[in-house]
Amino acid sequence: MPESKSEILQGTLDLMVLQTLEAMGPQHGYRIARRIEQISEDALQVNQGTIYLCLVRLLQKKWIKAEWGTSENNRKARFYSITNAGRKQLAAEAENWQRVSGAISRLLALSGQR
Amino acid sequence: MLSSLYRAAARIRALFASRAFDQDLSSEIESHISLRTEDHLRRGVPPEEAERLARVEFGSVSQLREAHREIRGVPFVDTLLQDLRYALRLSRQNPGFTLFAVLIIGLGIGASSTVFSIVNSLLIRPLPFRDATRLVWISNLADDGISEWNTQVDNFLDLRAKNTSFSDLTGYFGHFEPGDTKLTEGGLTHRLSGLRVSQNFFPFLAVQPLLGRNFTGEECKPNGPGAALLSYGFWRRYYASDPTIVGRQITLNDQPVTIVGVAPSSFDFGTVFAPGNHIDVFLPMPLSEETNRWGNTLSIIGRLKPGITLPRARTELKILAARMQRLHPERQTFRPVLTSLDEHVTGHVRRPVIVLAWAVAIVMLTVCANIANLQLARSLGRQKEIAVRVAIGAGRRRLIRQMLTEGMVLSLCGAVFGLLLAFLVVRLLAGLTAFKLPLLSTVRMDPACLAFSLSLALISGLLFGLAPALQISLASVHDKLKDTTRSATGTRHHLWLRNTLVVSEIVLACVLLSGAGLLIRSFINVLQLNLGFQPERAAAFHIDHNYSSLEEKTKFCDRVLERVRTLPGIRAAALTDNLPLVGDRSWDIAAKGKLYQRGHYPEGFIRLVSDGYIRAMGIPLRAGREFTPRDTSTSEPVALVNETAARTLWPGQDPIGQLVIAEGGQHPARRVVGVVADVRHRSLEQGSGCELYIPLPQRDENTPLYLVVRTALPPAALAFSIRTALRPIAPGLSTDEFRTMQQVVDAAVSPRRFIVLLLSGFSAFALVLAALGIYAVISYSINQRQIELGIRMALGATVRELQGDVLLQALKLASLGMLMGGIAAWSVSRALASLLFGVTSTDPLTFFATVLVLTSIALVAAYLPAVRISKIEPQAALRGS
Numbered sequence: 001m002p003e004s005k006s007e008i009l010q011g012t013l014d015l016m017v018l019q020t021l022e023a024m025g026p027q028h029g030y031r032i033a034r035r036i037e038q039i040s041e042d043a044l045q046v047n048q049g050t051i052y053l054c055l056v057r058l059l060q061k062k063w064i065k066a067e068w069g070t071s072e073n074n075r076k077a078r079f080y081s082i083t084n085a086g087r088k089q090l091a092a093e094a095e096n097w098q099r100v101s102g103a104i105s106r107l108l109a110l111s112g113q114r
Numbered sequence: 115m116l117s118s119l120y121r122a123a124a125r126i127r128a129l130f131a132s133r134a135f136d137q138d139l140s141s142e143i144e145s146h147i148s149l150r151t152e153d154h155l156r157r158g159v160p161p162e163e164a165e166r167l168a169r170v171e172f173g174s175v176s177q178l179r180e181a182h183r184e185i186r187g188v189p190f191v192d193t194l195l196q197d198l199r200y201a202l203r204l205s206r207q208n209p210g211f212t213l214f215a216v217l218i219i220g221l222g223i224g225a226s227s228t229v230f231s232i233v234n235s236l237l238i239r240p241l242p243f244r245d246a247t248r249l250v251w252i253s254n255l256a257d258d259g260i261s262e263w264n265t266q267v268d269n270f271l272d273l274r275a276k277n278t279s280f281s282d283l284t285g286y287f288g289h290f291e292p293g294d295t296k297l298t299e300g301g302l303t304h305r306l307s308g309l310r311v312s313q314n315f316f317p318f319l320a321v322q323p324l325l326g327r328n329f330t331g332e333e334c335k336p337n338g339p340g341a342a343l344l345s346y347g348f349w350r351r352y353y354a355s356d357p358t359i360v361g362r363q364i365t366l367n368d369q370p371v372t373i374v375g376v377a378p379s380s381f382d383f384g385t386v387f388a389p390g391n392h393i394d395v396f397l398p399m400p401l402s403e404e405t406n407r408w409g410n411t412l413s414i415i416g417r418l419k420p421g422i423t424l425p426r427a428r429t430e431l432k433i434l435a436a437r438m439q440r441l442h443p444e445r446q447t448f449r450p451v452l453t454s455l456d457e458h459v460t461g462h463v464r465r466p467v468i469v470l471a472w473a474v475a476i477v478m479l480t481v482c483a484n485i486a487n488l489q490l491a492r493s494l495g496r497q498k499e500i501a502v503r504v505a506i507g508a509g510r511r512r513l514i515r516q517m518l519t520e521g522m523v524l525s526l527c528g529a530v531f532g533l534l535l536a537f538l539v540v541r542l543l544a545g546l547t548a549f550k551l552p553l554l555s556t557v558r559m560d561p562a563c564l565a566f567s568l569s570l571a572l573i574s575g576l577l578f579g580l581a582p583a584l585q586i587s588l589a590s591v592h593d594k595l596k597d598t599t600r601s602a603t604g605t606r607h608h609l610w611l612r613n614t615l616v617v618s619e620i621v622l623a624c625v626l627l628s629g630a631g632l633l634i635r636s637f638i639n640v641l642q643l644n645l646g647f648q649p650e651r652a653a654a655f656h657i658d659h660n661y662s663s664l665e666e667k668t669k670f671c672d673r674v675l676e677r678v679r680t681l682p683g684i685r686a687a688a689l690t691d692n693l694p695l696v697g698d699r700s701w702d703i704a705a706k707g708k709l710y711q712r713g714h715y716p717e718g719f720i721r722l723v724s725d726g727y728i729r730a731m732g733i734p735l736r737a738g739r740e741f742t743p744r745d746t747s748t749s750e751p752v753a754l755v756n757e758t759a760a761r762t763l764w765p766g767q768d769p770i771g772q773l774v775i776a777e778g779g780q781h782p783a784r785r786v787v788g789v790v791a792d793v794r795h796r797s798l799e800q801g802s803g804c805e806l807y808i809p810l811p812q813r814d815e816n817t818p819l820y821l822v823v824r825t826a827l828p829p830a831a832l833a834f835s836i837r838t839a840l841r842p843i844a845p846g847l848s849t850d851e852f853r854t855m856q857q858v859v860d861a862a863v864s865p866r867r868f869i870v871l872l873l874s875g876f877s878a879f880a881l882v883l884a885a886l887g888i889y890a891v892i893s894y895s896i897n898q899r900q901i902e903l904g905i906r907m908a909l910g911a912t913v914r915e916l917q918g919d920v921l922l923q924a925l926k927l928a929s930l931g932m933l934m935g936g937i938a939a940w941s942v943s944r945a946l947a948s949l950l951f952g953v954t955s956t957d958p959l960t961f962f963a964t965v966l967v968l969t970s971i972a973l974v975a976a977y978l979p980a981v982r983i984s985k986i987e988p989q990a991a992l993r994g995s
Binding site: 028029033034049050053056057059062072075076078 | 124143144150
């Protein structure tokens with residue numbers, strides 16, 4: 001099972017977090033981590049703590065913002081939401097991702113033909 | 115782009131809120147884990163397992179925290195802050211060392227900053243005028259080919275009209291004197307220093323009056339309406355910065371005058387053109403027939419046109435002057451000498467200031483060597499601490515950085531102290547008026563100076579932080595963790611480094627000391643000079659007189675002398691028109707019956723004196739007689755000459771009874787009645803040239819009058835009674851016009867005194883540092899050699915022998931230092947040559963004294979710790995405790 005998990009590409013996590021926040025609205029750290037886990041169907045190995053490093057970076061770049069709130073189990077939690085700058089970044093990143101992954105798929109298909 | 119900017123800003127902010135960030139992170143982690151645990155419980159994981167699982171999945175919290183810090187902050191600054199905290203804690207643990215180090219560094223940096231501010235004002239910053247580099251000082255070479263004269267008005271006007279090199283020329287009356295202008299107000303008289311300037315003087319220098327306006331053309335005509343422009347200092351002092359001053363009528367020299375303006379504070383005429391003097395009022399100088407008759411009176415400044423070089427202007431003016439001379443033989447000779455204004459103002463102090471700069475650099479180096487040495491000694495005590503830190507994972511680079519940070523903390527603390535010191539000293543310096551140094555009042559701490567001090571602190575912090583840091587790289591952790599106190603000899607290379615530092619301190623001290631020694635000897639030589647008069651117990655007053663005819667003036671002089679001479683405590687009193695070392699004027703003189711080529715007349719310095727002057731000044735009379743009350747306007751015209759004049763005019767003959775022409779052919783020749791000693795009247799270092807004394811009653815001329823008294827008591831005690839005695843006939847005699855002749859001499863030696871004082875201070879400081887260095891090294895080596903010394907004592911060596919041994923060690927260091935220092939001093943002393951007087955730059959006595967002082971200091975510094983040897987208990991030392 002561990003072999004089937006992939007190391008996450010640097011920068012990819014940013015994209016995933018931004019997309020999660022865009023799709024689901026304000027979320028706290030655990031929900032974001034959980035969501036990424038579920039969507040990727042456990043294929044991607046995310047050390048759960050890592051999400052917070054990603055979050056602080058995004059906060060510093062003002063792509064997301066954070067507010068203190070209360071979690072569903074009545075604990076103090078920080079709720080993150082995407083900003084306008086973050087949306088722009090997401091759009092750019094997503095387009096870039098499509099282009100790259102499309103190119104790589106085509107490349108892989110090409111080598112399959114031989 | 116924007117996002118990375120945001121991120122940088124956020125990182126810097128995070129530095130200051132590290133704790134808050136940590137807390138936020140902690141609570142986030144806590145809620146994350148609790149949520150996860152609940153999820154696990156919901157899925158049926160047993161409770162004791164659920165939380166553990168959640169934590170495992172989360173990963174290492176402490177690692178995350180570190181990574182979090184690194185991402186959100188600036189890691190370099192973070193460690194720096196850590197190092198700083200550590201350094202500060204360390205310095206609190208050892209306040210004695212810290213205080214001492216900060217004190218030494220502070221003194222070093224304070225001295226350096228002060229000297230830098232002087233260098234900056236005198237040599238680096240341009241003169242405080244617009245386009246100061248294009249300003250040229252134009253003087254007139256005197257007949258003796260050495261001294262410089264002023265220029266006659268007509269020559270100036272011609273030059274100004276005909277030259278093509280200068281965009282403009284301006285001039286001021288060069289023979290101004292302190293207290294030469296009289297202000298009468300409400301029945302009281304004040305002596306002011308006034309300066310007559312040509313109309314374009316202020317516009318030429320681009321000096322904009324703070325209040326009011328410049329002189330008008332009308333005011334600069336002969337007998338035009340009286341106008342005065344106040345200097346900023348006088349306006350502030352005397353008129354309490356009265357903003358409504360412009361337009362007020364005052365009485366100057368018994369003439370009604372309107373105050374038309376106030377000069378700005380940035381324009382201090384005295385500090386640039388007449389160091390040691392200050393000007394109170396500026397008056398217009400008419401360039402007229404009348405002022406032309408006054409002779410060579412104008413000091414000229416020119417502004418070069420863009421693109422014209424100084425040599426080109428020099429050539430042009432030479433040709434112009436020769437042509438003017440041919441066309442107007444009736445005028446005074448004019449041989450223009452051109453120097454850049456900068457050179458004229460500061461040229462003569464450039465060398466001393468550079469010497470000072472080098473001296474202070476040496477002091478600063480000594481400070482660095484000393485602190486490095488102390489740091490080394492301290493790092494030795496910290497070897498175990500350092501080894502432990504290495505063992506628990508501190509990298510070598512991290513440790514070196516720690517050491518450097520400690521050095522920086524020390525040097526920056528020192529810099530703060532030093533800057534405070536420098537601020538105080540610079541304030542003091544700028545206010546010194548007794549020193550005849552140009553631009554002294556413009557010396558100040560400016561941003562350049564601050565930047566200099568700061569970089570100095572950083573560099574020196576690097577230097578003495580580096581010494582112990584190097585030590586770390588040499589040390590091997592393993593050895594240090596083991597007890598090292600049992601080794602009998604101590605670490606070799608450690609001692610080597612420290613010895614090198616001490617030797618270099620001695621070398622530096624040697625260079626400074628010998629340089630200071632040479633200058634002190636020159637200073638003493640100057641003080642011991644035979645001045646030709648006796649300044650002790652003599653004083654001078656400037657006296658006002660309303661001169662209308664020679665007869666009245668003579669009567670006034672007689673009454674003054676009569677009153678003063680009867681005062682108790684007055685040994686002699688006389689009047690003169692000029693004091694030695696204060697003012698000068700010279701004429702062409704000639705022995706009657708001899709032929710001289712035009713322009714080759716001997717130059718004679720003229721003094722109009724009353725009877726008794728020679729005695730009152732204490733000038734030795736060599737032959738003949740001095741003036742008596744019988745030398746009057748109706749008796750035969752007579753003169754006294756000094757020995758140089760006697761030799762020059764009548765070589766090999768008896769001068770008494772000869773005739774001398776001093777006032778041009780139309781005046782009768784004067785009979786020489788006496789020969790007096792040469793008086794050093796121009797400067798102490800300069801010979802006197804030919805001097806000629808003329809009786810006051812025999813020359814019809816309006817000159818200033820100085821009363822010279824020789825007293826039995828200290829002259830200051832008599833100032834009051836003299837003023838009281840003269841009040842009925844000279845009511846305007848004010849206090850500030852009294853000065854002792856000693857003050858006059860002191861002012862003349864003040865530039866020399868200035869540099870000698872500073873340099874002596876520096877060398878004393880360097881000497882103390884060198885002594886400290888020797889003390890530290892010897893005391894350390896005794897500590898290291900306790901066991902060795904104990905063994906030798908046990909084997910029968912006496913304390914005296916062992917002490918001798920230690921002293922010899924110090925002496926070896928000192929001799930090595932002195933040998934190298936001697937060579938260094940010998941090779942740099944030539945740079946001092948132009949500052950020396952009466953000693954050669956390789957004066958053996960000075961070098962011998964230097965060696966003597968350094969040797970005794972080294973021995974004392976070594977003896978103090980050596981005393982401790984007698985306290986060593988051989989038993990205890992051998993046990994190694």
